[in-house]
Amino acid sequence: MSTRSQTLETKIHPVNEVRLGRIRAAIWENNTETGIRHNVTITRLYKEGNDWKDSTSFGRDDLPLLAKVADLAHTWIFSHMSEKNGSSQNGNGHDEFAEGGARF
Numbered sequence: 001m002s003t004r005s006q007t008l009e010t011k012i013h014p015v016n017e018v019r020l021g022r023i024r025a026a027i028w029e030n031n032t033e034t035g036i037r038h039n040v041t042i043t044r045l046y047k048e049g050n051d052w053k054d055s056t057s058f059g060r061d062d063l064p065l066l067a068k069v070a071d072l073a074h075t076w077i078f079s080h081m082s083e084k085n086g087s088s089q090n091g092n093g094h095d096e097f098a099e100g101g102a103r104f
Contacts, residue, residue: 018072022046023065024054025073036084038077042066
């Protein structure tokens with residue numbers, strides 16, 4: 001098997017994607033010593049000739065969708081964490097949603 005084939009087979013994919021129109025959020029899961037952490041990359045899709053490309057540059061009219069996609073990605077991460085943990089509690093017996101969200 002060629003190196004290129006091995007690379008394609010082991011290519012890492014996001015655990016979820018949220019897309020509204022041309023704005024897409026890819027949610028990535030990272031295993032750390034302290035547990036699972038999530039990162040999000042947000043891109044804008046555009047067509048150049050016959051090829052679809054993406055960019056991390058956003059225009060004024062893209063910003064409302066960017067905000068909505070970021071919010072949906074945030075909601076998915078918290079829901080996903082709750083499903084894995086079996087509840088929406090933060091480990092101290094306190095509901096994180098009721099107390100204003102994530103702890104930093």
